[in-house]
Amino acid sequence: MATVAADSVLFETLLRLGDDSLILGQRLGDWCGHAPSVEVDLSLANMGLDLIGQATHFLNAAGEGEGKGRDGDALAFHRDVLDFRNCWLVEQPNGDFAQTMARQFLFSTWQEMLFGHLTGSSEPRIAEVAAKAVKEVRYHAELAAEWVIRLGDGTEESRRRMADGLDWNWRFIPELFEMDEIAAEAVRSGIGADVTLFREDYDRRVRSVLAEATLEPPADQRPILGGRRGHHSEHLGHILAVMQFLPRTYPDATW
Amino acid sequence: MVTTLSTDALWQVLESVPDPEIPAVSVVDLGIVRAVRPDRVVITPTYTGCPATQVIERDIRAALDAAGFRDVAIETTLSPPWTTDWITEGGKAKLHAYGIAPPSSASAATCPQCGSTDTEEVSRFGSTPCKAQWRCRACLEPFDRFKCH
Numbered sequence: 102m103a104t105v106a107a108d109s110v111l112f113e114t115l116l117r118l119g120d121d122s123l124i125l126g127q128r129l130g131d132w133c134g135h136a137p138s139v140e141v142d143l144s145l146a147n148m149g150l151d152l153i154g155q156a157t158h159f160l161n162a163a164g165e166g167e168g169k170g171r172d173g174d175a176l177a178f179h180r181d182v183l184d185f186r187n188c189w190l191v192e193q194p195n196g197d198f199a200q201t202m203a204r205q206f207l208f209s210t211w212q213e214m215l216f217g218h219l220t221g222s223s224e225p226r227i228a229e230v231a232a233k234a235v236k237e238v239r240y241h242a243e244l245a246a247e248w249v250i251r252l253g254d255g256t257e258e259s260r261r262r263m264a265d266g267l268d269w270n271w272r273f274i275p276e277l278f279e280m281d282e283i284a285a286e287a288v289r290s291g292i293g294a295d296v297t298l299f300r301e302d303y304d305r306r307v308r309s310v311l312a313e314a315t316l317e318p319p320a321d322q323r324p325i326l327g328g329r330r331g332h333h334s335e336h337l338g339h340i341l342a343v344m345q346f347l348p349r350t351y352p353d354a355t356w
Numbered sequence: 357m358v359t360t361l362s363t364d365a366l367w368q369v370l371e372s373v374p375d376p377e378i379p380a381v382s383v384v385d386l387g388i389v390r391a392v393r394p395d396r397v398v399i400t401p402t403y404t405g406c407p408a409t410q411v412i413e414r415d416i417r418a419a420l421d422a423a424g425f426r427d428v429a430i431e432t433t434l435s436p437p438w439t440t441d442w443i444t445e446g447g448k449a450k451l452h453a454y455g456i457a458p459p460s461s462a463s464a465a466t467c468p469q470c471g472s473t474d475t476e477e478v479s480r481f482g483s484t485p486c487k488a489q490w491r492c493r494a495c496l497e498p499f500d501r502f503k504c505h
Contacts, residue, residue, distance in 0.1 A: 140489075144481035147405075151485065154405025158434070225435070233437035234404050236505060237485075244480065 111224060112163055113186060114287045116176070117329055118227070119159030120187035123177055124337070125208060126152030127344050128195055137198055144244055148205070151237045155230060162226040178348035182338050183331040190273035192328075192336045196266060199252050199259065203266030206245035210306055211277045213238045214299045223291030246310045253314025260316070267311070268319045275324030278303075283329070363392045369423045370397065376411045377484055380454035383412055387442025396429040400438045403485040403505070440505045457490065457501040465501045467492035477501070 129149030136142035160173035171179075190208055195201045216238055219231035252263040278296050280288075287293025311318055327333070348354070370392070371384045383389055383399070391398040399416065401409040413430060420428050440459040443451075448458035457465040457475075464473045472494035480503075482489040487500040 140479040140481070143479065143483070143489075147481040147485050150405035150407070151403065152405070154403065158404070229434035229437070230404070233434055236437070237404055240480065 108166065110283055110286045110290060111292060112167055113283050114224075114293050115159050115163035115166065115227070116186040117188075119156045119163060119173070119176070120185050121191050121208075121212070122152040122159065123156035124185070124187045124340060125191035125204075126150070126156060127340055128191065128193075128204075129201075131195055132201065141198070145201070148241050148244070151234070151241070155234050158226070158230045162230075174348070178345045182333055182341060185331060185333065185337060185341075186329055187333075187337075188273065188276050188328045189325055189334055190270060190277065192334055192340060193270055193273065194336060196269065197262055198248075199262035200266035200269055202245050202248040202252065203263060204270045205241065206249045206310065207267075207270050207274060207307070208277075209238055209241040209245050211274075211296075211303055213242045214303060215294055215296060218294035218296075218299065222293070227292060249310055249316075250314040253311070253316040263314065264316055264319075267316065271319040272322040272325055276326050276328060279326055279329065281329060362394050365423070366392045366394075366397060366420075366425065366428065369419050369425065370416065373412075373415050373419045376408045376415065378451070378454065378456065381447050381450045383416065385444050385447030385450060387438065387440075387444070387447075388412060390433060395427070396431050398431045398433055400433050402438050406485055438505075440502065443502075451502060455499060456487065457499055459502045459504040461504070465490050465499075467495060467497065468499050469497045470495040 126149045129145045129152065132145040133142065133149075136145055156177065157173050160176045164171040164173055164176055190204060193200075193204055195204075213235060216231040216235040219227055220235065222228040222231065249263060249267075252259040254260070255263075278300050280295065280297055284293055284296070288295045308318055367384070367389075370389050371382050373383045375381050375383060375386055375388075386402070388399050388402065389397060390400050397416065397420070399413065413432070416430055420426070420430075443459065448460075451458040452466075452468050455468045457468055460466075462473070465475045465477075466473055467475050470492060472492055474493045475490050476493060477488055478491050478498065479489040482500050486502055486505070488503050489498065490501045491498050
């Protein structure tokens with residue numbers, strides 16, 4: 102099988118990183134003005150802002166490397182579902198606050214470990230953004246873990262909702278640790294991270310928080326894959342329809 | 357011929373550019389300006405998603421142009437990542453005077469209104485990505501604390 106061209110490996114790697122952050126940032130934006138308390142509203146919006154900042158850097162770098170005149174905005178607002186490379190976890194519905202925190206906990210715990218590894222990337226743009234963002238992602242992971250614990254070890258209702266939220270999102274964990282040919286090539290060339298290296302740490306951290314939350318880990322389910330190759334759940338189409346409507350309708354608009 | 361005089365003049369211009377969100381401090385006070393060379397100034401964004409990043413760059417451009425430094429470029433670098441360690445002592449004093457507790461390694465913030473350390477964090481996330489919401493148990497006033505980053 103022909104090796105994947107180096108440029109295309111970098112482009113794909115940057116899209117995966119940028120799209121994960123963009124879609125999750127967009128999901129968190131939906132909570133703005135609707136969260137259970139002002140404090141929570143601020144924290145979700147702040148996390149969303151951090152994520153969109155990450156996406157801006159990664160997608161701008163992707164566009165520059167591609168060399169076809171597309172910048173981060175063009176990539177974010179003018180690609181269709183099949184061209185997005187985010188994982189399924191970030192496109193899952195917000196659901197209730199517990200489900201949102203479950204998704205955040207599972208994602209940010211992973212992203213913090215990933216960015217920790219990516220600070221050693223041979224691609225300066227990736228290493229720089231990872232080094233910068235890892236401090237912020239640590240906040241995200243801590244906040245989400247605190248809520249998993251507070252809701253899990255809370256009332257009967259909060260516990261049920263947190264258990265349901267974890268149950269919903271649990272089957273999207275395997276995709277986070279998928280190493281396909283592009284990911285393997287990214288590791289070989291030094292730009293990407295071998296995510297399997299921190300699977301055990303991740304599992305340990307997740308189970309430790311669940312234990313403190315007095316929750317049982319959900320049963321493992323059939324893994325769901327495909328996001329890295331543009332095969333997404335129905336949710337992404339709806340997310341993009343809302344997110345991209347304005348720029349697509351008024352392509353010449355400027356702020 | 358390029359002399360050190362021109363970079364002094366550039367620093368002066370940069371010191372006159374206030375942070376758009378906290379106008380009491382300049383972009384120099386906050387450690388946003390990383391280097392000044394005769395042909396370019398090098399700046400770094402604070403938080404990854406800071407909405408003021410583009411405004412700051414625009415304001416620096418406008419200030420440089422107004423002072424006649426149209427040929428001086430602005431270069432943005434992400435590395436090494438910005439840290440609150442780069443906020444100058446003068447900057448920290450200005451933050452405190454403005455009513456924002458500056459970043460410090462102390463676990464309890466000092467209330468900018470009454471000076472008490474009998475304070476508590478209300479929320480890790482405040483009005484901007486860089487600040488947390490605190491409350492003083494002595495004078496009962498709320499205040500923002502610049503988070504260590």
